Amino acid sequence: MKKIIYVLGLSPLLTVTAHAQSSVTLYGIVTGNVTYVNNAQSSATSNGGRPKGGAQVAELDSGSSGLASSRWGLRGTEDLGGGVKAIFQLEGGLSVNNGAMGQGGTLFGRQAWVGATSDRYGTFTLGRQADAAVEFVSPLVYGWYWGNLAIHPADYDNLNFTHRINNTVKYVSDKFYGFRFGGLYSIGGVAGNVTQNQFWSAGLTYTGGAFTFAAAIINARNPNTSLYGTNANASATGNNLGSAGSATAAESNPAIAGYASAHTQQTVSVASTYTAGRAVFGVVYSNTQFRGLGSNATLNPFNYSGSTTLSTVGASVRFQATAFLRFGASFDYTQGGSVGSKSGAKYEQVNLGSAYSLSKATDLYITGAYQHASGTDSLGRPAVAAIGYLTPSATSNQLAVSAGIKHLF
Numbered sequence: 001m002k003k004i005i006y007v008l009g010l011s012p013l014l015t016v017t018a019h020a021q022s023s024v025t026l027y028g029i030v031t032g033n034v035t036y037v038n039n040a041q042s043s044a045t046s047n048g049g050r051p052k053g054g055a056q057v058a059e060l061d062s063g064s065s066g067l068a069s070s071r072w073g074l075r076g077t078e079d080l081g082g083g084v085k086a087i088f089q090l091e092g093g094l095s096v097n098n099g100a101m102g103q104g105g106t107l108f109g110r111q112a113w114v115g116a117t118s119d120r121y122g123t124f125t126l127g128r129q130a131d132a133a134v135e136f137v138s139p140l141v142y143g144w145y146w147g148n149l150a151i152h153p154a155d156y157d158n159l160n161f162t163h164r165i166n167n168t169v170k171y172v173s174d175k176f177y178g179f180r181f182g183g184l185y186s187i188g189g190v191a192g193n194v195t196q197n198q199f200w201s202a203g204l205t206y207t208g209g210a211f212t213f214a215a216a217i218i219n220a221r222n223p224n225t226s227l228y229g230t231n232a233n234a235s236a237t238g239n240n241l242g243s244a245g246s247a248t249a250a251e252s253n254p255a256i257a258g259y260a261s262a263h264t265q266q267t268v269s270v271a272s273t274y275t276a277g278r279a280v281f282g283v284v285y286s287n288t289q290f291r292g293l294g295s296n297a298t299l300n301p302f303n304y305s306g307s308t309t310l311s312t313v314g315a316s317v318r319f320q321a322t323a324f325l326r327f328g329a330s331f332d333y334t335q336g337g338s339v340g341s342k343s344g345a346k347y348e349q350v351n352l353g354s355a356y357s358l359s360k361a362t363d364l365y366i367t368g369a370y371q372h373a374s375g376t377d378s379l380g381r382p383a384v385a386a387i388g389y390l391t392p393s394a395t396s397n398q399l400a401v402s403a404g405i406k407h408l409f
Contacts, residue, residue: 028072031062033404044245053394104231132203145328146353153255258378261300263292309337345383
């Protein structure tokens with residue numbers, strides 16, 4: 001339920017026949033949940049050389065394991081006449097556990113942009129924004145059915161909108177014969193090298209009757225900075241993709257943490273859905289290439305070189321049983337490419353979810369996921385399961401169940 005908190009009628013700078021109307025809307029989502037994980041690392045190494053860990057029950061913000069992450073924001077619009085409006089959006093993540101800001105302590109870490117929109121020419125915006133994969137492909141892949149447990153390993157393709165892009169210029173068209181398209185470019189800002197740290201993406205979507213299709217490509221130069229290092233607490237010189245952990249700390253994002261030295265990361269993603277009555281069937285494919293491994297020697301402790309990949313193929317079904325009750329299930333298979341003489345990791349994951357609407361604004365939900373890992377991960381170790389944003393398992397298997405409440409305002 002959105003609330004308009006400010007309205008300006010006639011502008012004194014315009015003639016009496018010109019009506020410039022402005023509004024600002026406060027909105028948000030507040031979620032909280034309790035999560036059970038059957039195995040979570042307490043340390044990445046032990047005397048036996050393998051991770052240590054055990055079962056865990058924790059109260060978490062839904063950004064970690066639930067249906068949707070908590071946030072609040074402001075949207076604004078001003079009618080400039082002739083079908084053109086000035087627009088802006090400021091949105092910050094938060095944790096209901098302790099009130100801390102999300103996105104690494106960034107005040108408006110989810111989105112911060114300003115621009116103009118036209119019924120005829122589309123929308124132009126400047127600021128911190130979502131890339132084209134998030135704009136076009138993500139809505140077909142993730143929904144309020146199984147939540148953040150269902151992301152592809154470490155969200156390597158950014159289809160769950162883990163990473164925002166700074167310093168961007170973005171365009172999104174209006175719909176033409178079922179098509180929408182757009183692109184985004186981020187200026188690297190490095191003196192003497194206009195391509196270093198740059199980021200670009202492009203995508204499109206088509207809707208025709210019960211069928212929807214979307215595709216996108218993103219390209220990040222020096223992804224450790226331009227893609228993974230865009231939050232306030234990001235390191236200017238360290239590894240922003242993850243961590244190998246230690247005898248006293250768990251691993252973080254083992255599927256990709258070893259690839260921080262890549263010169264370029266490029267991801268292609270496609271997805272499609274088909275609606276049949278109360279059911280929606282979906283498929284997705286994404287492929288990420290980490291190119292030029294070893295381009296930053298300080299981020300390459302494993303002496304990698306060349307390129308490697310991660311690819312996921314997935315299928316899902318969503319069912320609206322009643323006006324209040326919905327279910328969803330999905331399966332994803334992820335294959336990692338080899339690095340050097342070692343074959344890559346494989347991740348197989350099943351996701352389930354259900355939500356019951358108490359009102360238009362409030363849902364109760366339960367989600368679950370099971371993942372099995374095999375092969376060798378980016379850290380050169382036997383792959384461990386790692387569901388969503390949770391702490392990786394100490395073994396090749398992990399089960400997580402999350403139950404909570406989500407409220408819109």
